[in-house]
Amino acid sequence: MTTFLKPKNLILVALILLISGCGVTTPEEESERQKVLVELTRIEQTIVPNDVRITGVVEPFEVSHIGAPTPSRIEKIYVDVGDRVEKGQLLVQMDRTQLFQAQVQLDNIREDLRRMDTLLRVGAVTQQQYDQLKTQYEVASSNVQNLEENTQIRANIPGMITGRFNSDGEIFSMAPATPGGRPAIVTLKQIQPVKIMVGLSERFFPEVKPGMEASITLDIFPGRAFSGRVKRIHPTIDRMSGTFQVEVLIENRDLTLRPGMFARVSLKLGEMEGLLVPSLAVRKQVGSDERFVFIVEDDKAYRRTVTLGRTFDDQLEILSGISTGEMIVVTGQHNLVDGSEVEIVNIKSNIIN
Numbered sequence: 001m002t003t004f005l006k007p008k009n010l011i012l013v014a015l016i017l018l019i020s021g022c023g024v025t026t027p028e029e030e031s032e033r034q035k036v037l038v039e040l041t042r043i044e045q046t047i048v049p050n051d052v053r054i055t056g057v058v059e060p061f062e063v064s065h066i067g068a069p070t071p072s073r074i075e076k077i078y079v080d081v082g083d084r085v086e087k088g089q090l091l092v093q094m095d096r097t098q099l100f101q102a103q104v105q106l107d108n109i110r111e112d113l114r115r116m117d118t119l120l121r122v123g124a125v126t127q128q129q130y131d132q133l134k135t136q137y138e139v140a141s142s143n144v145q146n147l148e149e150n151t152q153i154r155a156n157i158p159g160m161i162t163g164r165f166n167s168d169g170e171i172f173s174m175a176p177a178t179p180g181g182r183p184a185i186v187t188l189k190q191i192q193p194v195k196i197m198v199g200l201s202e203r204f205f206p207e208v209k210p211g212m213e214a215s216i217t218l219d220i221f222p223g224r225a226f227s228g229r230v231k232r233i234h235p236t237i238d239r240m241s242g243t244f245q246v247e248v249l250i251e252n253r254d255l256t257l258r259p260g261m262f263a264r265v266s267l268k269l270g271e272m273e274g275l276l277v278p279s280l281a282v283r284k285q286v287g288s289d290e291r292f293v294f295i296v297e298d299d300k301a302y303r304r305t306v307t308l309g310r311t312f313d314d315q316l317e318i319l320s321g322i323s324t325g326e327m328i329v330v331t332g333q334h335n336l337v338d339g340s341e342v343e344i345v346n347i348k349s350n351i352i353n
Contacts, residue, residue, distance in 0.1 A: 035343040039331035040296055042347070043275060045324050048312060050272040052204055056196040058261040061249070062157050065184035068094050068172050069150050076168050079186060083161045091161075092153035092185050094172070099147040106140040113137050155188055162259075163187035189259060194252045195231065198265050199243035207269045208233055214248045215266045218257075226250055226257065230267070275322065276315040281330045282306065294329040294336050295322065296344070301329060303338040 073095040079085060113133050119125045165177035166185050174183045196216065200208060214228040231249035238244065248265055250257060257263075282291050291308055294301040309317030322328065329336065330348060 035299075035341045036301070036335045037332055037345050038294075038296065038301070038329045038336070038342045039346040039348055040327045040344055041278065041281075041330050041349065043277065043318075043322055043324055043326045043328055045273045046276055047271050048274045048276065048310075048317070050207075050269040051310070052200060052208075052267045052269060053310065054198045054200060054265050054267075056198040056248070056263055056265055058194050058196055058250075058257050058259055058263055060159070060189035060191050060259045061193050061195050062159070062190040064155075064157055064159075064188045064190075065178050065180075065182045066091060066153060066156070066186050066188055067174070067184045068092075068153060071171065071173050072151075074166055074168060074170050074172055074185065075151075077164065077166065077185065079161045079164070081161050081164050085155045085159065085161065085188065087155055087158045089155045090152055091155055091188075094151040094153065096147075096151050099144065099151050102140065102144045102147050106137070106144050109133070109137045109140050153185065157188060157190045158192070159188045159190035161186055162189045191257070191259060192252050192255060193249050194257050194259065196228070196248045196250070196263055196265055198246050198248060199238075199241065200246055200267075202237045202242050202244060204267075204269070205237065205244055208246060208267065213268050215268070216248070216250060217264045217266075218261055220261060221256070226252075228265070274309070275318045275324065276312060277318055277322075277328055278330050279311070279314050279316045281328050281333065282308070282316055283333060293318075293322065294333050296327045296329060296342055299342055299344070301333075301336045301338070301340045301342050303336075 075093040075095050077092050079091050085091065113130075116125055116130050116133055120127065120130045163178060163184070164186050166172060172183075172185055176183060178184050178187055208230060210230050210233060212230040214230060216226040216228050217224070218226075228248045228250040230246055232247040234245040234247075236244065246267075248267075277293065281293050283293070284291055290305055292303050292305050295304050296302075304321045306321030307319040309319045311317070327347070329342075331346075332342070336342070
């Protein structure tokens with residue numbers, strides 16, 4: 001027995017077939033639909049400045065913790081924190097009681113020596129007696145000179161007073177007074193010039209030379225750069241960190257830089273070849289420090305882990321992970337996974353300004 005569909009049901013079936021037919025795609029069309037649109041650039045070697053950029057802290061060129069050679073009473077301190085002083089300037093006067101006694105003794109011996117000189121001329125005393133008294137005079141004179149030096153404490157370097165640990169009339173006891181545990185009445189720091197100690201990787205050891213120019217910038221002085229030079233290179237490599245110490249000197253004629261300021265130092269080592277890629281091409285793995293890019297081969301994108309070097313404006317230096325001549329994704333990389341099929345819509349020129 002033949003069954004006929006009602007007109008109402010025929011219309012429903014026709015609609016289903018029509019809708020189904022509209023959604024049918026060929027395998028080729030489905031593959032094209034799944035491809036990710038990307039823009040590429042070719043990785044090329046380029047000449048870049050061989051500048052080493054490191055951070056450090058401004059330090060005084062020299063530090064002097066100044067006190068008396070022996071415990072004694074402080075008569076007067078002539079300086080306070082913040083005062084600028086010159087080399088040789090009197091800073092502290094210590095108790096002079098012993099000095100006054102020694103000066104009286106010296107005056108007495110000087111007078112005795114003058115009289116004995118007269119007696120020697122007339123033969124009233126022997127040459128040996130005269131020589132003995134002359135020796136006493138020389139010893140007494142030397143004692144007065146030493147006491148003068150020990151009671152008048154002078155600046156051994158030019159600089160600025162950064163610490164004062166006693167008051168007039170107190171006893172200087174040689175006990176630790178400075179933050180570093182040293183005995184001192186005052187601390188003097190030379191800040192014209194100043195220095196910055198930086199640690200460099202051992203791979204730069206053959207290239208860094210004394211006298212080499214340095215450029216210094218500080219966040220506290222935006223848009224301003226200070227000129228410096230390499231003063232001293234420490235001769236050994238730290239085996240734990242693989243670094244060596246370099247002392248960078250800045251004249252600091254206007255006293256703008258002060259100890260403790262955070263600074264960035266750039267040493268100019270010349271030029272070198274490097275692999276630079278647009279910074280937007282480099283992605284960071286979530287939850288780690290891994291950096292990666294996508295390289296395209298045969299219309300497929302492959303993930304590559306890379307090691308970053310320095311930054312040049314909107315370009316990043318790549319130390320390892322990619323090679324010259326490879327094609328790197330610069331647009332569309334956020335839609336890629338390892339092995340994604342891609343459609344290349346443009347190849348950009350990797351121009352380095």
